[in-house]
Amino acid sequence: MLQLSFALSRHVLLRGRFLTSCRRPAAFMSTLLINQPQYAWLKELGLKEENEGVYNGIWGGRGEIVTTYCPANNEPIARVRQASLEDYEETIKKAKEAWKVWADVPAPKRGEIVRQIGDALRQKIKVLGSLVSLEMGKIFVEGVGEVQEYVDVCDYAVGLSRMIGGPVLPSERPGHALIEQWNPVGLVGIITAFNFPVAVYGWNNAIAMICGNACLWKGAPTTSLISVAVTKIIAKVLEDNKVPAAVCSLICGGADIGTAMARDERVDLLSFTGSTKVGKQVALMVQERFGRSLLELGGNNAIVVFEDADLNLVIPSALFAAVGTAGQRCTTARRLFLHESIHDEVVEKLAKAYTQIRIGDPWDSNTLYGPLHTKQAVTMFLDAVEQAKQQGGSVVSGGKVLNRPGNYVEPTIVTGLPHNASIVHTETFAPILYVLKFKTEEEAFAWNNEVKQGLSSSIFTKDLGRIFRWLGPKGSDCGVVNVNIPTSGAEIGGAFGGEKHTGGGRESGSDSWKLYMRRSTCTINYSKDLPLAQGIKFQ
Numbered sequence: 005m006l007q008l009s010f011a012l013s014r015h016v017l018l019r020g021r022f023l024t025s026c027r028r029p030a031a032f033m034s035t036l037l038i039n040q041p042q043y044a045w046l047k048e049l050g051l052k053e054e055n056e057g058v059y060n061g062i063w064g065g066r067g068e069i070v071t072t073y074c075p076a077n078n079e080p081i082a083r084v085r086q087a088s089l090e091d092y093e094e095t096i097k098k099a100k101e102a103w104k105v106w107a108d109v110p111a112p113k114r115g116e117i118v119r120q121i122g123d124a125l126r127q128k129i130k131v132l133g134s135l136v137s138l139e140m141g142k143i144f145v146e147g148v149g150e151v152q153e154y155v156d157v158c159d160y161a162v163g164l165s166r167m168i169g170g171p172v173l174p175s176e177r178p179g180h181a182l183i184e185q186w187n188p189v190g191l192v193g194i195i196t197a198f199n200f201p202v203a204v205y206g207w208n209n210a211i212a213m214i215c216g217n218a219c220l221w222k223g224a225p226t227t228s229l230i231s232v233a234v235t236k237i238i239a240k241v242l243e244d245n246k247v248p249a250a251v252c253s254l255i256c257g258g259a260d261i262g263t264a265m266a267r268d269e270r271v272d273l274l275s276f277t278g279s280t281k282v283g284k285q286v287a288l289m290v291q292e293r294f295g296r297s298l299l300e301l302g303g304n305n306a307i308v309v310f311e312d313a314d315l316n317l318v319i320p321s322a323l324f325a326a327v328g329t330a331g332q333r334c335t336t337a338r339r340l341f342l343h344e345s346i347h348d349e350v351v352e353k354l355a356k357a358y359t360q361i362r363i364g365d366p367w368d369s370n371t372l373y374g375p376l377h378t379k380q381a382v383t384m385f386l387d388a389v390e391q392a393k394q395q396g397g398s399v400v401s402g403g404k405v406l407n408r409p410g411n412y413v414e415p416t417i418v419t420g421l422p423h424n425a426s427i428v429h430t431e432t433f434a435p436i437l438y439v440l441k442f443k444t445e446e447e448a449f450a451w452n453n454e455v456k457q458g459l460s461s462s463i464f465t466k467d468l469g470r471i472f473r474w475l476g477p478k479g480s481d482c483g484v485v486n487v488n489i490p491t492s493g494a495e496i497g498g499a500f501g502g503e504k505h506t507g508g509g510r511e512s513g514s515d516s517w518k519l520y521m522r523r524s525t526c527t528i529n530y531s532k533d534l535p536l537a538q539g540i541k542f543q
Contacts, residue, residue: 179531299507
């Protein structure tokens with residue numbers, strides 16, 4: 005579990021103000037939260053009552069005004085003016101022009117700018133983490149941890165800026181050199197989701213920048229304040245270094261802006277994080293123009309627990325994976341397969357652990373579980389629970405909406421469903437865990453792989469042979485394959501992404517940087533002869 009220091013007294017006081025504010029009468033909450041004294045800290049991030057949601061070197065926006073809400077109490081926080089299609093056109097032109105300058109900056113120098121962005125984020129880490137809690141709804145330690153993830157990716161990208169490149173290959177022809185040259189793709193469009201409104205942009209932005217690309221960001225409309233606040237931090241670094249600020253452009257907007265990005269040939273790579281349904285539409289639009297897409301879509305992730313598993317690891321792992329971020333991670337565990345010999349014991353222990361989950365205001369340091377992001381998510385939760393019952397499931401824990409302000413639901417465990425029940429094969433972005441009983445390894449592995457998505461998976465066992473079968477070609481078909489740890493909580497050094505309906509994209513570490521560049525194979529003749537490959541004579 006993420007452990008963070010809370011030594012700064014100002015932020016301890018900040019959380020105290022949060023707690024007080026959420027218990028005030030409704031009449032007091034009728035105005036925007038940003039105008040209330042206890043939320044004055046929002047101004048440290050440059051936010052105000054009405055914010056401009058377009059940045060391309062200057063701030064603007066001529067689209068509709070969107071109000072964002074606090075999921076913990078459904079009170080309005082502030083407003084953001086979204087982009088019009090005219091704003092989009094202006095911004096993409098400026099971003100393309102900025103790229104021409106940025107691409108000529110040596111990669112290590114680009115890394116220095118990214119290092120400064122990471123340092124600037126460090127300075128605002130707690131206040132920005134507080135905004136993530138306020139607007140997205142995740143608990144404070146996760147909000148701060150998300151900003152930390154962006155910082156970590158910046159550090160990683162700085163080192164990478166001195167390492168990217170291709171090999172020098174042996175040529176079969178004398179007097180010839182054969183090399184791989186890597187160049188930036190140009191403009192990277194980045195569409196992010198509500199559940200990780202800082203980190204996912206960071207994965208893309210830091211790596212894309214050191215590769216020499218300009219970035220155009222469209223965040224989720226419901227977390228527009230976070231998008232604005234992060235961009236303000238980045239913009240100051242760019243301005244201080246006299247880098248064209250449109251290198252990191254922002255365009256807050258809805259489906260019309262997303263569609264424009266998908267169809268626009270000037271967007272050389274489109275990174276999309278979101279649902280499989282929308283991701284498929286995006287992929288088709290990008291493919292229609294023979295563009296590049298990087299897709300991070302849904303996950304219907306499973307934990308498989310064998311009879312030899314260490315239950316002292318299983319219970320906290322399943323708990324964190326299933327209810328962390330209120331079940332709204334793409335890596336959330338939604339299916340738990342238990343060997344028949346330990347099924348009842350694990351269900352009993354897990355249900356007991358569920359009763360001890362500390363539910364509360366996300367900014368309270370004692371809270372482990374906060375609200376769902378929207379009212380619509382609550383409705384989807386209730387629908388899924390009802391479908392599970394209709395398909396033969398039994399709710400052994402949770403299943404109801406909590407009687408308190410905000411979008412709170414009970415963390416839920418459902419048993420008794422068949423592995424192929426339609427609800428089990430449906431990704432519901434909510435804290436619902438379907439627990440199934442299996443008999444054999446072959447059965448468990450097959451059930452893990454039978455869903456359409458292929459993001460994250462984990463087994464708990466001490467059997468070395470089983471571990472390597474799980475990691476091998478007939479084991480898990482997911483992009484993240486774990487052993488004796490939860491499905492959630494990936495480190496930034498590895499490539500993150502999944503297979504099948506998860507989209508196939510990879511972000512963050514390892515060689516993910518290659519997706520943000522184009523590769524050329526270059527042959528250089530430094531001799532006075534002209535030999536042809538494969539020994540061909542053409543005379």
